[in-house]
Amino acid sequence: MPFGTVTLNDGNKMPTIAFGTGSKWKGHDVTAYVEQAIELGFSHIDTAQFYRTERFVGDAIRESGLDRSDLFITTKYSGIGTAQQAINKSLANLGLKQVDLYLIHSPRIVPPGTWQKLERIQESGLAKSIGVSNYTLDLLQALVKDSKVVPAVNQILFHPYNYEENKELLEWSAKHGIVTEAYSSLAPITRFPGGPVDKPVNAAAKRLGATPTQVILTWVRSKGVVIVTTSSRKDHMQEYLDVAELPSLTDEEIAAIDEAGAKGVSKSVLITRFLPNTPTWLWIRTVALFSINLALVYAIAYPLYVLYNSLA
Numbered sequence: 001m002p003f004g005t006v007t008l009n010d011g012n013k014m015p016t017i018a019f020g021t022g023s024k025w026k027g028h029d030v031t032a033y034v035e036q037a038i039e040l041g042f043s044h045i046d047t048a049q050f051y052r053t054e055r056f057v058g059d060a061i062r063e064s065g066l067d068r069s070d071l072f073i074t075t076k077y078s079g080i081g082t083a084q085q086a087i088n089k090s091l092a093n094l095g096l097k098q099v100d101l102y103l104i105h106s107p108r109i110v111p112p113g114t115w116q117k118l119e120r121i122q123e124s125g126l127a128k129s130i131g132v133s134n135y136t137l138d139l140l141q142a143l144v145k146d147s148k149v150v151p152a153v154n155q156i157l158f159h160p161y162n163y164e165e166n167k168e169l170l171e172w173s174a175k176h177g178i179v180t181e182a183y184s185s186l187a188p189i190t191r192f193p194g195g196p197v198d199k200p201v202n203a204a205a206k207r208l209g210a211t212p213t214q215v216i217l218t219w220v221r222s223k224g225v226v227i228v229t230t231s232s233r234k235d236h237m238q239e240y241l242d243v244a245e246l247p248s249l250t251d252e253e254i255a256a257i258d259e260a261g262a263k264g265v266s267k268s269v270l271i272t273r274f275l276p277n278t279p280t281w282l283w284i285r286t287v288a289l290f291s292i293n294l295a296l297v298y299a300i301a302y303p304l305y306v307l308y309n310s311l312a
């Protein structure tokens with residue numbers, strides 16, 4: 001049984017796993033990866049104005065030969081130009097007349113009044129559903145209070161280590177018919193390996209004959225949250241899709257992951273994991289370490305040199 005769909009508060013149906021073209025893909029030609037993902041069974045593709053991957057997603061859609069109705073396309077307004085200009089450009093990039101879901105990428109990067117612009121975009125038929133991303137509980141409550149349309153979706157950073165802080169947001173969203181989508185859920189593997197979550201995740205993986213990745217994605221599903229993930233590897237894409245076949249985690253396993261996540265990762269792990277691993281950063285870190293060591297050697301050697309000279 002493949003991943004199913006969730007019915008949004010406007011009646012539209014959204015597939016519960018999406019293949020993302022942001023994160024490591026920004027500015028890259030993702031055509032082959034999106035094609036591969038669609039071939040394996042992903043029908044929901046996530047992109048954004050900011051990612052500069054929309055035109056490659058468009059190429060992959062055309063290459064797939066699938067009917068438009070077989071695919072669910074999400075893109076986001078990232079605050080570049082007006083929302084109306086942005087949706088026109090996104091649709092041109094994607095080669096589509098309508099996106100299935102149009103999100104405000106982040107409340108911090110769009111001008112006030114953007115939600116009302118998205119309402120108009122939905123009315124004009126350029127987006128079937130509209131929603132937001134990276135909204136905290138306060139911001140979402142304020143938006144809902146002042147708006148005609150309740151967002152269909154809130155796409156947020158969500159993994160076992162930030163579940164505790166997002167619990168209220170998840171509960172409130174569910175109560176108000178807002179579907180939560182999770183990005184970067186594999187953080188316990190990709191960013192914080194060796195943290196407290198590993199133990200219960202590995203134990204559940206052993207019981208289910210599954211991988212830790214699959215256990216984390218199953219845990220996301222257990223929270224009623226839609227998965228937005230990505231991969232450059234066919235085996236990983238298949239591994240994600242196979243999650244649909246796995247039995248649920250037990251209440252005890254879910255509680256053990258929640259509890260371990262609430263302990264958090266140590267500060268030193270956090271700092272090093274958040275520093276990008278790009279050659280530029282590694283170079284800056286090397287130069288900084290070299291300078292600190294040089295300063296230390298100087299601080300020790302210079303007084304000794306002065307002392308030696310005064311004695312000589």
Ligand SMILES: NC(=O)c1ccc[n+]([C@@H]2O[C@H](COP(=O)([O-])OP(=O)(O)OC[C@H]3O[C@@H](n4cnc5c(N)ncnc54)[C@H](OP(=O)(O)O)[C@@H]3O)[C@@H](O)[C@H]2O)c1
Nearest residue numbers: 020021022023046133183184185186228229230231232236
């Ligand atoms: N709304 C927003 O602000 C926002 C922010 C960030 C992301 N997103 C969306 O969410 C999508 C997914 O984000 P994400 O990449 O952070 O998601 P993720 O699902 O946490 O991570 C996916 C990454 O995990 C790697 N991975 C998979 N299995 C692994 C393993 N066993 N060991 C080590 N690495 C492994 C994959 O690399 P391989 O290629 O090696 O498989 C891939 O790069 C983005 O593309 C974007 O569409 C949205």
